[in-house]
Amino acid sequence: MSRRLTSSIVALAAALPAFPATAQVHAGAVADNEVIVTGRAAPDEASSATKSATPLAETPQSVTVVTGEEIAQLGLQNLNQALRFVAGVTPETRGSSAEVYDQFKLRGFDAPVFLDGLKQFGSTTGYAAPQVDVSRLDRFEVVKGPASVLYGQSSPGGLVAQSSKLPLDVPLYGTVDGTYGSYDLYRLDADIGGRAGDLVLWRLYGSANGSDTQQRFGRRERQTVSGAVTLGNGSRTTLTLLGNVSHDPQNGAYGVLPALGTLIDSPNGRLSSHFDGGEAGNRFQREQASGTYILRHDFGSGWSFRASGRYQHVTSQLGLVYVSGAPATGSTRVFNRASYATDESLDNWTYDNQLAGTWRTGAVTHRLLFGVDRQVAHSDEDGQFGGATPLDVYDPVYGTMVVPRTPAQVPDGYGEFNLKARLRQQGVYAQDQMELGALRVTLGARHDWARGQQISAAGSDVKQDRKFTWRAAALYTLPFGLAPYVSYSTSFEPQSSTVRRADDTLGLADPSLGKQIEAGAKFTVPGTPVLLSGAWFRIDQTNVVTATPDFSVSRQTGEVRSTGFEFEGTAPLSHGVTLRAAYSRQRVRVTSDPQDPSRVGRGLETVGRGGASLIVDWAPERGTLKGLTLGGAVRHVDAVYAGVYAPPENPAAAAPLNSPSYTVYDTWLRYDLEKASPRLRGLTLGVNASNLFDRTYITSCFANYAWCWYGNRRVVQGTIGYRF
Template sequence: MSASVFALATALTATPAIAQQRAETSSIDDVIVTGRQAPDLASAGTKSALPLAETAQSITVVTAGDIQELGLQNLNQALRFVAGVTPETRGASAEVYDQFKLRGFDAPVFLDGLKQFGSTTGYAIPQVDVSRLDRFEVLKGPASTLYGQSGPGGLVAQTSKLPVDVPLYGGVAGTYGEYDLYRLDADIGGQAGSDVLWRVYGSANGADTQQRFARRERQTVSGAVTIGNGSRTTFTVLGTYSHDPHNGAYGVFPALGTLVDNPNGKLSTRFDGGEDGNRYQREQAAGTYIFRHDFGGGWSFRASGRYQNVTAQLGLVYVRGAPVAGSTRLYNRASYATDEELNNWTYDNQLAGTVRTGPVTHRLLLGVDRQVAHSTEDGQFGGGTPLDVYNPVYGTMTVPRTPAQVPGGTGEFRLDARLRQQGVYVQDQLEWDALRVTLAGRQDWARGQQNGGTPKQDEKFTWRAAALYTLPFGLAPYVSYSTSFEQQAATVRRADNTLGIADPSLGKQIEAGAKFSVPGTPILLSGAWFKIDQTNVVTSTPDFAISRQTGAVRSTGVEFEGSAPLGYGFTARAAFSRQRVRTISDPQDPSRVGRGLETVGRGGASLIVDWAPERGTFHGLTVGGAVRHVDEVYAGVYTPPENPAAAAALNSPSYTVYDAWARLDLERVNPALRGLTASVNASNLFDRSYITSCFANYAWCWYGNRRIVQGTIGYHF
């Protein structure tokens, strides 16, 4: 390696930045057979494959190989190493959901270009098992121009494993670890005739959670067939089903004893405020089609659609945030039960082509999409028996299994929410010598309705403009401006004290940055500054059924990301972000102006270094380690139970944890073991106890994951 490249790589490790790409040869998969898209290409930003170094937007790519190497169990964990993300909002207590903040805001998840709708009223929210993912891209900043419903912070675009044009391939892997963690993943596929490809894969996985009673468990299977392989017209059908009989307890910890000192000491990370019968189960089923046709002459058509059904049944006993008056040990509890169903249909149709006007090349994209979601919820809140959180005695009440069984209920309720959005969009990517300009616009029409009431009609035009210039030595500065529009179905209390459906959330962002790549190497560094303004922000209130809609929020920050080989088999990937997210207007509660948003952090940093020698005695061995730091996270205003006048805004403290792993290709030990690998992963290596976030206004907090060590044996062919 030349001295200049080595100096650049050394500087990368000293100045945190994060992994966006990885050389295809540097990851070895037991089960996962990757598709054709290279890790240095991204498609989420423009709905077309484009080199990251030429994309005028911050995008982070995480491949299935990255997920497996780090031993990650869900999207929450995979986002730990992405700049701009406040990860694992509810820590180890709620891994059933992908709960995180991107540049300070909730971010929707898309799968194969189509939105993963969640229930607008409750808990019927889908989650894609990591065994189904070929890769995902974190697209930062407003993206409504291409995707319609999307928040101002960005989105996560997941890609399913699809059939690969190989005669036969497959693999199986088994994992076991602490907390009785287990995984059994299998994947097989190949060719069926000259123009048909197939693939079947699935996973059975689960674990006990840190809290005393909770457990998660899942069985999922997916199958896909592609017809017309090798021709101008292909048609792919993908079906998937997931059964989640246990999804943890969705529990909480009192702030007094976690975030705030309690004279009785710290609460254990194993504390459970519920009962042994707490349950949350979920069923997910979906069918997706992807049709492609190449007209020739640079023009093509793509159509995709998905129907998804999610059902959820929840029965919980949980501890209230504040203790019983006069006590620091005894807490009242509450109960809740719900029965929910979500149905949604999403479609996206695109016509893409290339034309030239003199020296300028135009890559055009014209699209029309439609998104429909219908969710229902039957539920009831109720009471519970008190619990001494430092010496809990369980079994004093029965967990309700249906809304009708909730003790001391406030009254059963039924919510019926219907959302519909359709839009048309156009994008022009102009190339003139070293200049890249992207112009895009979209018109949306949205309709929302709750419980058969008067529908709320909204429409909005969103647009995006971006420019990037590639300099001869690899530097590419860029600037972009984009807007967002997101339909909301929450019930809000307005300033005149009336109830109604929330107005759509609107956002706008300006981003400026630069990317630097070294030709002929996988080195890619990027940095960005951004400012985002969001209006019509929905925030929760102590009455879970009714929210508030505040004035405006502003998020400003900087991010640095990158990856580089260091020579001698070493590779470094790093990330750094720093942001300030605050309320800048709130007519209903002016005291919030200048404060942050609950569960949103100030930023963080991570560094991943691994060693995989390409030759010599240790060829076939990979050893790696990671450090991840999360800065303070705004917790909200905490009111001491015995001294309301001492109410103050608090932050949950920053934390730093370490991970390590090792992997061995067993063929290097014995040639007869070809295809077998063994690995071990340890997350939070030094078993640190830490808080991921809090809602101090509710006096609730959540602990992060303690140390988890797991081992995997895999075979692939």
């Protein structure tokens, strides 16, 4: 990253932070320490870090809030893209080739995604994994650092907590938006809801969207619909029911590009970002369905009960031909390919029950939370790897083979397999948020019992684990707006990967354990929405699962350490200008690996060194340009560790590599047509352009596989919307 760019962003950010508050709607009274289940949470509050509505300025942990309005304004199509502007995230690790999944790194680690406080499980054996369409989201919060004390299974890097759009307490409202853009991108989003009597709220919304991808044969399509109803609105007891069905007939190709010709210079030149190493028949289909309940009861006197649960079902069918990475012997143009097919299903049940209340002991106010949760996931996979015809990547001739549609059709297969995984975890937790004048102290503790079972033709492997995790944090609010804080937290994450142990035997991986110390400060300008936050952190993780060239198993390295600094801030300025900035710098290294000492001191594949972003938004508050919004953004991602690359002609010259840093620019325009004519009330027009200058860049690589991924090229899209 250039020193000039870094200095400019930090200097601009130091003058500012927090978007101005938008109008918020709340249904009924809400206890201070209860998660809101209807309406919209305030943008300057976060509930995920403490499972309570706590001001960001008083939360002793790094948390980033991104609202649904911001996602729509920036024209973002998925969570991967929405995380581009969050400090501490290495975004879009598989670039434009893998938007079927939410793949990113948070403070150097994979991070789970939660929806409405309940974990979104992915298949532990294969490729079936849920993905929430952005049209369903009211907002999401990125919690940085270990959060196992409240959530159980969680990464030491943190988690992403998504919140669904739920019924709003207004008579009637609705929106319709249509979008068209580059690569035949299209979206049709609709949302309608309101009151049905005094005690019932309802909402129905959905989206049909899709696009061609950069790769020649890739295409994604989705139709999704959600419905929600809240019973007992405004009373002491409310029940919200939410259902969703999503049909993804195409999800891109999940393809790869060879490192030679992308990351590594080739005598034949650079491979096009539109290159596709597969075939026209490649397919990745997914179906999703879920049902959620959220029950709330207010006992009065500051005490309340909240219970939530979800059942989710996911199926996927995958049939791929892909470049296997290394060129054929004696060639720099012709590459070997492989094939794979799978048929998978995933079922999971998650529950969380909380009792929250306020208690005073002398001058100390205690905001107490007690919880019991349970998580169960069953996944089944039938699959087979096999061979494929080679391909001249600089003059490809397609159609030389048929893409397998079932595992049995995989050519030259290595043997069809069936894997089943059965996971469950239950935990009990307690938290005390104490207030004594300007001092805020948070203490939390949890105990988990976990059981994992993997079943295959070779037999059944069962692993049972239990763990105590805890957190302690303190924050002090000074009268001029500064709030320094310090926290210590631990994580516990059961793993279902099959690993090769030091004695060369195979078995389920041990749980990942993590611990973090974080010290930071938050600054608000009294009487304004300005919020600046900065934090230094150090995370130590043990029992890290590391991919190897052997597709059947992985390894567990000894220890990994992640240290870094993050800054985020947003602020409204004069004349309708709003700025938002983020900066992060991190160092993620293997600190111990008894099985492979050569890894010590090296990074983790697809983990970056940090980055920076700056968003500028101008919406004139008066004059002839009122109703117009112009915006622009610059985002920079620093070098990303790629792993060790061994040249085919000289394996002894193997060396660790990084994919290069990149900087891209985005811009957008919005106009409220009512400002031009009152008869056009409710109509808006918008144009977005991402990667404005159409830069070709690599997001990450697995150099040990000789695989790389290109990022998204320029996408321009136009939107017309109507709101009532």
